[in-house]
Structures are given as structure tokens and as C-alpha cells.
Amino acid sequence: MSDGPFRNVALTSRWKVYGQKLVSDAASAEERMAQACHSMIRDVDMKTFHPLFGELSAHAQRPQMDLDPVAAIETIFDRHPRSFLSESLSRHLIANLRDQISPEKALDQALGTTAIEWIGTTRNRLDEHCIRARDLGDMKREDYRKGLERNHETFSAIKPDELCAALASGNKRAFGEALHKKSGVDEGPEE
Template sequence: MSDGPFRNAMLSSRWKSYGQKLVSDAMTAQERTAQACHSMIGDVDMKTFHPLFSELKAHAERPQMDLDTVAAIETIFNNRPILPLVDVLQRHLVANLRDHVPPEKALDQALDSTAKEWTGIIKNRLDEECIRARDRGDMRLADYRKGIERNHETFSAIKSNELCAALASGNKRAFHPVIQKKSGVDEGPEE
């Protein structure tokens, strides 16, 4: 990947593609949102996250026999590798359980809170990448303003329930069909 405002950034090719879409007038808001979701899910180590989530789900759905539900959940987390997204999920789930929310509901709420927090973190990181790209001269001032505005629009349009469904199912390609290139001559950006 050699063009786009994030070409010199330490980002994956998915995020560099998102950077190109931020400043391109040929891309729709829907395409940018799909690319952002695809990039976010692509960053998740599903081989670690999905088995953990499945174990948490199975534990939450069984009739509770634990005297200390928080300790039982923390044991599940402690037996898995620590990832930033897993850490966020653990924090929200444990907080919900300490508030005496039933385990199944606590897990669903924790996943939703995790998706929302994660979306905010990524949005802020990409705002910072826009600032760095502008400062490096990889992004003109007009593109910088457009990029920041579109980045905010994109992340505001992300539906946490769709991210939650992709995370819960372990489907890394959940947003891939939406971002496939248009093939027809008459197909172009929506107005």
C-alpha cells in the first residue's frame, strides 16, 4: 500500500485502506463504516477471543452453582491469554456481576459495553493518526478536516449490536461482503 494518508503509519493494510476511504469522495459513508467494522474485527485474535467468549456464555447459561460467581468468571479469564479487548470485556463483566446482574444478562451487557468502548478507543486512535498524517505532510489540511469529520461520522454510524454479533459468533468476515468492490460499470458511489 503506497498511497493514502496513513501510508507511513504503523497500521494494518485494512486501516490504511480505511484512511484512503476517509479522504476519497468516491466512497460512501456506508462503505467507510463497513471498512471500519471489517478492520476492527480483523484486529481481533478470534482464536483466543471466541473460545473464551463461548466458555463464558456456556458458564453464564448453566444453572448457577457457584458461591462466588465473580471468582468463577475471573478463573475463566485467568486461564486465557490477556488481550486488550479481553481485558475490557473482563472489566465490564466483573462490574456487572458485582452489581448483582444475572450472569447471562451481565455477559450480554458486558459485550455491548465492550463494543462501545472499543469503538471509542479506535475512533480516537484514528483521529490521532489523522493528526500525525497532517503533521507529516501525508494529508493536506483540507483532507485532514474531511478525514476527522468523516471519521467521527463513521464511528457514530457503527452499530454495537452488529459488532457484538460478529464477536459472539467469531465471524471475522462478518463485514467483508459489504466492502467488496463494485463490479458493474454503472455502479458508483451513492449520492
């Protein structure tokens, strides 16, 4: 990708497209949000996260309670590769279990909290890329201010529940449909 504010930053092409949409007045807030969600979920290694989440879900739904639910959960996490999401999920799930929350509810709450943390971390990382792009001269000062403002608007509009559903189902294409623009002859502005 040769243009856009993130052209000299080590990011995937999906995030570079997001960077272009941040500074483009032609992109809507909904398009930026769809691109951000799509980029986030595509960054997840579902081949490692989904089996972990599946095992945690199956364990949480078991009718028999563990004497030490934290140890059982730690054992499950130890059997799977670590990532930002799995580390966050582990931290929040173990904290919930220590608060005596039922395993199923603890897992649901931990996934929601993990999604919120993930959204915030990703927003901050993209703010840093905007700063770097401005410092490199890849982003004009007015685009920098617009980019930061739009980045915050975009990540504030992301619904954590939708990310949770995509993670729980293992659906890497959960936000792909939202990226396709209406292009049919009969489809125009809504009245």
C-alpha cells in the same frame, strides 16, 4: 501501500485503505463504515477471544449459581490470553456481576459495553493517526479536517450490536460482504 494519508504510519493495509476512503470523495459513508468494521473485526485474534467468550457463555448458561460468581469468572479469564477486548470484557462483566445482574444478562451487557468502548478507542486512535499524518505532511489541511469529520461520522454510525454478533460468533468475515461493490450489469442505482 504507497499512497494515502496513513502511508507512513504503522497500520495494517486494511486501516490504510480506510485512511484513503476518509479523504476520498468517491467513497460513501457506508463504504467507510464497512471498511472500519471489517478492519476492527480482522484485528481481533479470534483464536484466543472466541474460546474465552464460548467458555464465558457456557458458564453463564449453567443452571447452578456460584457462591462467588466473580471468582469463577476471574478464573475463566485467567485461563485465557489477555487482550484489549478481553480486559474490557472482564472489567464490565465483573462490574455487572457485582451489581447482582444474572450471569447471562451480565455477559450480554458486558459484551455490548465492550463494543462501545472498542468503537470509541478505535475512533480516537484513528484521530491520532490523522493528526500524525497531517504533521508529517501526508495529509493536507483540508483533507485533515474532512478526515476527522468523516472518521467521527463513520464511528458514530457503527452499530455495536453487529460487532457483538461478530465477536460472539467468532466470524472474522462478518463485514467482508459489505466491502464488495455491486458490479452486475443489472445492478444500478435504486430508483
